[in-house]
Amino acid sequence: MNTKQTSKFSHSNASIMNRSTESLANPEELLVVKNLSVSFIQYAKGLKQLNLEVICDLNVSVNSGEIVAIVGSSGSGKSLLAHAILGILPTNAKVTGTIRYQGQALTTERQKVFRGREISLIPQSVNYLDPLMKVGEQVQNTIRTKDAKQLQQQVFERYHLSKEAGLLYPFQLSGGMARRVLVATAVSGGAKLIIADEPTPGLHPEVVAETLAHLKELANQGCGVMMITHDIEAAMKIADRIAVFYAGTTVEVAPIEDFKEGGEALRHPYTRALWMALPENDFKPIPGFQPTPTDLPPGCLFEPRCHLRTAECQCKKPEMQDLRGGQVRCIHAT
Amino acid sequence: MRLEAKNIGFGYHQNSWIFKHISLAVESGEIVALTGNSGCGKTTLAKVLAGYEKPREGRVELNGKANTFAGYNPVQMIFQHPEKSVNPRWRIRDTVNEGWPVDRELLHRLGIEEAWMNRWPNELSGGELQRFCVARALSPNTQFIIADEMTTMLDAITQAQIWEVVLDLVKQRNMGMIIVSHEEKLIKRICDRVIDLEAVLNNCEGEIKNLDLKPDGLLVSQLE
Numbered sequence: 001m002n003t004k005q006t007s008k009f010s011h012s013n014a015s016i017m018n019r020s021t022e023s024l025a026n027p028e029e030l031l032v033v034k035n036l037s038v039s040f041i042q043y044a045k046g047l048k049q050l051n052l053e054v055i056c057d058l059n060v061s062v063n064s065g066e067i068v069a070i071v072g073s074s075g076s077g078k079s080l081l082a083h084a085i086l087g088i089l090p091t092n093a094k095v096t097g098t099i100r101y102q103g104q105a106l107t108t109e110r111q112k113v114f115r116g117r118e119i120s121l122i123p124q125s126v127n128y129l130d131p132l133m134k135v136g137e138q139v140q141n142t143i144r145t146k147d148a149k150q151l152q153q154q155v156f157e158r159y160h161l162s163k164e165a166g167l168l169y170p171f172q173l174s175g176g177m178a179r180r181v182l183v184a185t186a187v188s189g190g191a192k193l194i195i196a197d198e199p200t201p202g203l204h205p206e207v208v209a210e211t212l213a214h215l216k217e218l219a220n221q222g223c224g225v226m227m228i229t230h231d232i233e234a235a236m237k238i239a240d241r242i243a244v245f246y247a248g249t250t251v252e253v254a255p256i257e258d259f260k261e262g263g264e265a266l267r268h269p270y271t272r273a274l275w276m277a278l279p280e281n282d283f284k285p286i287p288g289f290q291p292t293p294t295d296l297p298p299g300c301l302f303e304p305r306c307h308l309r310t311a312e313c314q315c316k317k318p319e320m321q322d323l324r325g326g327q328v329r330c331i332h333a334t
Numbered sequence: 335m336r337l338e339a340k341n342i343g344f345g346y347h348q349n350s351w352i353f354k355h356i357s358l359a360v361e362s363g364e365i366v367a368l369t370g371n372s373g374c375g376k377t378t379l380a381k382v383l384a385g386y387e388k389p390r391e392g393r394v395e396l397n398g399k400a401n402t403f404a405g406y407n408p409v410q411m412i413f414q415h416p417e418k419s420v421n422p423r424w425r426i427r428d429t430v431n432e433g434w435p436v437d438r439e440l441l442h443r444l445g446i447e448e449a450w451m452n453r454w455p456n457e458l459s460g461g462e463l464q465r466f467c468v469a470r471a472l473s474p475n476t477q478f479i480i481a482d483e484m485t486t487m488l489d490a491i492t493q494a495q496i497w498e499v500v501l502d503l504v505k506q507r508n509m510g511m512i513i514v515s516h517e518e519k520l521i522k523r524i525c526d527r528v529i530d531l532e533a534v535l536n537n538c539e540g541e542i543k544n545l546d547l548k549p550d551g552l553l554v555s556q557l558e
């Protein structure tokens with residue numbers, strides 16, 4: 001499978017490096033998430049209201065033609081970010097900050113218009129499809145125009161799915177076929193922004209390569225792709241930039257090259273720890289756990305586990321700052 | 335100790351087979367990877383080896399005797415989705431101690447906090463819950479561990495945390511281990527040899543019954 005970088009992408013990386021977070025709207029900029037916070041209101045005993053902040057001050061952007069990987073451990077807020085963009089958060093969620101799509105605020109109304117069409121989710125598994133509907137019909141339902149059937153057949157052909165495959169129910173699909181159906185369903189409505197949620201875990205290497213090649217191809221055609229994953233390896237194969245999440249916030253955004261060069265170019269101690277823990281590197285963990293939203297440390301969220309911490313790190317949460325063509329949230333990063 | 339499958343066959347439905355004529359053996363102290371495309375039957379084979387499913391043909395033996403599975407099963411399995419392998423209506427404490435009274439030192443080494451013991455499974459993250467499933471499987475009576483994509487759903491640091499403890503114990507107690515995984519880098523790092531089930535099923539159809547039962551009989555590739 002061809003997943004090699006094209007020159008187009010090294011070019012777009014260069015333009016990212018020269019841009020500060022505060023610059024004016026860039027024509028390539030498809031999605032910009034700024035200072036996003038998501039909290040859940042919970043009622044404890046005696047009607048006491050608890051505000052559980054699960055995403056705090058999160059910043060990330062995706063350009064047209066670009067793949068941005070979002071990596072981080074489970075519970076770091078990756079899926080909630082996707083749900084916030086798609087407008088499918090539970091009703092007791094409170095959202096602050098801004099999400100802009102094509103230069104305009106992504107309001108609830110616009111989310112409704114775009115969801116499943118321009119802004120599309122490739123879900124983690126076929127469990128997200130309707131189990132009682134043949135997969136071909138499901139794709140036609142997404143398209144919703146008169147020539148839906150014809151378009152469905154075209155998109156199936158594009159992903160090497162036979163006519164017969166359209167007549168299968170989700171549970172009848174094999175691993176590789178299931179991934180193709182999920183991609184076909186997601187792109188059939190003319191997607192411009194694709195959010196792929198954990199597209200690779202537990203798949204055979206060939207299927208992983210094929211899935212990644214599909215994402216790369218979509219980006220080459222101009223789509224912006226947000227790939228949510230905990231698999232740094234997969235991200236390294238196709239992404240242009242990687243955004244690293246920890247305890248509900250972005251701790252680093254780095255061009256992909258920084259993950260390829262021995263890890264020294266990485267800016268945040270958590271990112272370095274992730275990189276070092278890979279089986280091909282040290283395969284050694286760092287002590288401790290990601291803090292839960294109920295007891296977050298007062299200063300830097302990574303402070304309890306950080307070997308570089310100083311007294312200052314406990315005082316206040318570090319701001320995201322530009323550094324060496326990426327961004328980092330650490331007061332001691334160099 | 336030796337865990338051995340002798341010419342086993344299995345299918346979920348009458349007249350259909352997931353696999354047939356499979357023979358393989360794993361010795362104490364060995365770490366063997368089981369790979370193959372998704373759906374080819376790795377999990378099913380693992381379950382038969384661990385005694386969760388009965389083979390339709392052939393025998394699974396532990397040191398030359400049929401595994402009776404009376405009491406604590408010396409062949410323990412750890413699954414990819416911990417939330418599916420614990421009873422959602424039991425508090426963690428009860429799930430963990432179901433098989434054996436798990437010792438505090440092991441819990442501590444796995445990074446399990448005492449407070450988690452009183453929680454319900456849905457109040458823990460996948461990484462936290464998987465640590466309990468690992469603890470539950472590592473009794474002093476465990477001889478073989480079959481880990482079916484044990485860390486596939488976890489981030490690199492959590493993976494490394496769990497593997498560090500498991501590999502230490504496997505070595506210290508000279509257990510045998512089968513890991514079902516697709517991750518080449520992980521396999522290279524920890525395994526002694528690899529069995530590619532799909533290759534076995536494809537290449538050897540019809541003649542696989544004659545494979546000899548030496549551990550190397552099913553070797554598809556040897557890691558350096």
Ligand SMILES: Nc1ncnc2c1ncn2[C@@H]1O[C@H](COP(=O)(O)OP(=O)(O)O)[C@@H](O)[C@H]1O
Pocket residue numbers: 346352370371372373374375376377378379
């Ligand atoms: N309980 C079950 N009933 C019927 N078929 C099953 C059951 N469990 C698994 N299968 C089928 O058995 C085959 C092998 O499954 P599995 O052992 O889970 O493969 P793998 O672990 O390689 O993904 C698949 O085709 C699967 O659909």
Ligand code: SF4
Pocket residue numbers: 269270300301302303304306307308309310313318329330331332333
């Ligand atoms: S701000 Fe301090 S504690 Fe936080 S990552 Fe940087 S050095 Fe570590």
Ligand SMILES: [Mg+2]
Pocket residue numbers: 373376377
């Ligand atoms: Mg499986």
